[in-house]
Amino acid sequence: MIKSERKDLNFQVAKHMAGALKHIADLSEDIQGYKYLDNRDMIDFVDGTENPVSDERAEAVLVSEGSDTEVGGSYLVVQRYVDRQEDWDALATEQQERVVGRTKMDDIELSDEEKPASAHNAKSKVEIDGEEIKMFRQNRPYGNAIEHGTMFVGFAASVSTIETSLSQMIHADENGDYDHLLNFVEAQTGCNYFVPSQRFLDARFEG
Numbered sequence: 001m002i003k004s005e006r007k008d009l010n011f012q013v014a015k016h017m018a019g020a021l022k023h024i025a026d027l028s029e030d031i032q033g034y035k036y037l038d039n040r041d042m043i044d045f046v047d048g049t050e051n052p053v054s055d056e057r058a059e060a061v062l063v064s065e066g067s068d069t070e071v072g073g074s075y076l077v078v079q080r081y082v083d084r085q086e087d088w089d090a091l092a093t094e095q096q097e098r099v100v101g102r103t104k105m106d107d108i109e110l111s112d113e114e115k116p117a118s119a120h121n122a123k124s125k126v127e128i129d130g131e132e133i134k135m136f137r138q139n140r141p142y143g144n145a146i147e148h149g150t151m152f153v154g155f156a157a158s159v160s161t162i163e164t165s166l167s168q169m170i171h172a173d174e175n176g177d178y179d180h181l182l183n184f185v186e187a188q189t190g191c192n193y194f195v196p197s198q199r200f201l202d203a204r205f206e207g
């Protein structure tokens, strides 16, 4: 993920990286995302609000125990979604809010009474023994008026956080509830990666 306000510089970095890696990797997709309004997705809801900050962020993202290869690294999930814009636009704002689990204009979480079990923020939330285990999302909207959607980019200290979140979203629970956001977006690609720590990369580079 190459991130800056300068599209031209992003391209330069991408070009050099693709060149440096061409003997071991094929470049098969290059998606250019951008900040949309006040950090909204193309479905017009603010995205990233519940992301962890400061120390909580490092804890959510960095592997804290395991082998030398793992410690300080991070598990990463990248998925490209296309919005079903017409279906989404056909919903009233209150219906959209029940799909996401937050209000649209001012980005407030719905109360437990208002929020359906199928809401995106209910289904994606991971809890172990009542404690929330966060991931850190760096989603970016991409695309144009013909086709657009979300590049979902999520980092976590444990691969199980990613898998649990996705599994809760996709598989219906005992009451038949799955994540209703999935009725309005379509996953096109998806892959899990491991991001090595800077220390590991530096050691490899020096060697």
Ligand code: HEM
Residues within 6 Å of the ligand: 041, 043, 045, 046, 047, 048, 049, 050, 051, 077, 079, 081, 100, 102, 120, 121, 122, 124, 125, 126, 135, 137, 150, 152, 154, 162, 165, 166, 185
């Ligand atoms: C098209 C795809 C997606 C869109 C448009 C989307 C959008 C959103 C929005 C608007 C929120 C509420 C604001 C916030 O707290 O950031 C949210 C929350 C969240 N999403 Fe997604 N999301 C998408 C896919 C995913 C996927 C694939 C995952 C998991 C692998 C995920 C995990 C989460 C988590 C963990 C939260 C925070 C829940 C909470 O603690 O309240 N999302 N997402």
